[in-house]
Amino acid sequence: MTERMPVLKEPSPKRRSNRRLLGVIYALFIVLLLVLFFRSSLSKISEVTVSGGRFASESEILAASGVEPGDPFFWPAADAIAGRVEKLEPVASAVVRKTFPGKLHIEVTEFPAVAYGLTADGAITAILSNGKELPIGADAVVDRPVLRGWNGREEDKLKLVDALSLLPDDLLADFSEIAPYPSDAYPDRIRIYTRTRFEIITAVSLLEEKAETIRAVIETQEPGSMTLLLADRYVPYTEEGGDGEGKAPDAENTGKQD
Template identity: 80%
Template sequence: MTERIPVLKEPAPKPKRKAGKRLLGAIYLLFIVLLAVLFFRSELSKISDVTVSGGRFTDEGEILGAAGVGPGDPFFWPTAEAIAERVKRLDAVADAAVRKTFPGRVHIEVTEYPAVAYGLTEDGAITAILSNGAERPIGADSVVDRPVLRDWNGREADKLRLVDALSRLPDDLLSDFSEILPYPSEAWPDRIRIYTRTRFEVVTAVSLLAEKADTIRAVIETQEPGIITLLLADRYMPYAKDEGSGEAARDG
């Protein structure tokens, strides 16, 4: 008996999908690269405007110069953090924040060290003395709401210690101080004399100033104008009636 052998059909050829996918992927990639090249060559990828806020002792040009970016520069590089670090190198700047807003806008906001005193140059110009010891010129019409440091030429180390002590005083007390002069003695080489706007005269030492702040405030708030001595012992003496406002009434 003869057996029939079934005829085997050849399998239909599978479509070449892999090759097609690769070609399509290459086209997509080329398209994306082309778009990226066109974008980064366009004005959309560049800075169109840079603004600055927060600077009182540092002018806008100085901040922009430190930032190193301006209209026409790449928007995405350097990063906002890198620009902020550049600005923080300025001696008056305590902190800086940079915000980028697409398309093309960059805003730099600075926080400066506060002024704790003012100084006078040889030609009579006023400078702000900041809490980190930096000195910055200010306009002649600026409000002098901190003590003026007089006769500190040649005493730079003592002056820096005084600035540090002033930076730790409460704002209301600091704004009442009108002038501070060196008043050294053998026992107290860092002794100072302070004149207040409330017509008191305070004799103390730089090394004691922060510690004696509460005592100074208490006497000013409860006593008539007079001389406050705060060294080893604390002493208060009102002005004599015929003394008038005297030297202690200086208000800078």
């Protein structure tokens, strides 16, 4: 009896070639989508806004950023744009936020003004805590002391600016004018007039140390003169026979305290 041979199944065709073809198609499709996306308006900056600037104008910040509507949204990186803005003299730090689609916001933090100056033609300048001096126009609100008599004393003025930057904001706002008043013992001695009608003789090197004493006298005493050097001395204007309108203390009494 003849035995029947079993029917052998034909091997199924390998599907690797099909998978490779599908992979190539998918890759081409993704590339096409990317090309279409980057050529569309969705990949561009549509709006740039700025906040936080007082001494640096919006136009200066935008120019420093190097970006404008129509530029690529994803390049350059936010940190790179912020680094450009931080090169502006008044800017202490900058943060750039990108919001898809197309919105870019630049927020700056500036060095605070600790004093003001006057140019020869009467223009007001803001003196920032980093020592930079910037013109701000004649209509600016002067809420910090005006520095007078510091021409030719740039190094001393920078030390004063550093000292002022360490003072509490409310105390700094009460100072109306600061002028150099050097002596042999205190080359950095200064004279301060306040908006609360006090006159203070102290030194730049002692200003931070004497800040709380100044505050305490202003808050609890009537207007008068203070000498805050090696020893502290306060005299109300009424005892000096003055009317309290910024009368200068006797140079013999204030100048020889040291």
